[in-house]
Amino acid sequence: MEVFECVSTLSSIRSYIQKEAPEDVVMEVLEAGRLAPSAHNDQPWEFVLIRDKSVLKGLERFCLSGKFVSKVSFAVVVVTDPxxxxxxxxxxxxxxxMVLTAWSRKLGSCWIGRLDREGLMNYLGIPSHLNVLTVLPFGYFDERLGGGGKFRRSPEEVFHLNRFGERI
Ligand SMILES: Cc1cc2nc3c(=O)[nH]c(=O)nc-3n(C[C@H](O)[C@H](O)[C@H](O)COP(=O)(O)O)c2cc1C
Structure with a gap:
């Protein structure tokens, strides 16, 4: 999928079908995360890949705004170093x-932001000097339903030309 097509069609997915992602796609998604740029090339991240169904199920209670996490093919817990x-x-x-790479392979995802972080870190054995940014579920979805569509502020509202307030 061409990059702009990927960006313009990407949507958060909260309902998944039961179908496993192949190993090479899972690893490609992780690689896409590892290859990201960072300030001073610090690379202040760790990625915990969750594929075990019982661990996925266990994640559910810590993902307060993303109970769908237990229904996916795999999840990535994004750990950062403060x-x-x-x-x-x-x-x-x-x-x-990661999300865009997954989307180009027809896998949906959704940022899960409201977490019981302390419980999740204990559950996964994440050292306490680190931080959990998000849990990302990844799974196939019914493309006929897709995401919810794009609802964004209009170009007129958010684009400025040369000076703030001048219209393009
Ligand atoms: C920082 C951040 C936190 C988010 N937290 C949640 C969340 O906890 N649960 C959820 O279902 N969606 C969450 N989302 C997804 C947003 O609701 C979604 O991106 C937004 O409504 C736009 O919809 P779209 O992604 O389908 O274009 C989060 C997105 C971001 C960027």
Missing amino acids: SSKWHEIDSTRAVQN
Whole structure:
């Protein structure tokens, strides 16, 4: 899928079908995260791949705004290192790389932001000096239903030409 097509069709997916992603696609998604750029090339991230169904099911109780996490093919828990100043910005770029790569392979995802972080870190054995940015579920979905469509502020509202407030 061409990059702009991927960006312009990407939608958060919260309902998944039962179909496993092949190993090479799973690893490609992780690679897309690892290859992201970062300030000073700090790479302040770790990615915990969850494929085991019982662990996925166990994640559900910590993903307060994403109970669908237990229904997916795999999930990636994005762990950041707060000792690096831009850890969340850098890791968010890794997230977008992964989500777009997955989308180009017909896998949907959705940023899960409201988490029981402490419980999740205990559950997965994540050291306490690190931070969990998000849990990303990845799975196939019914393309006829797709996402919810794009609802964005209009170009007129958000684009400015040469000076703030001048229309393009
Ligand atoms: C930082 C961030 C946190 C989000 N947290 C959640 C969440 O906890 N649960 C959820 O279902 N969606 C979450 N989303 C997805 C947004 O609701 C979604 O991206 C937005 O409504 C636009 O819809 P779209 O992604 O389908 O274009 C989050 C997105 C971002 C960027």
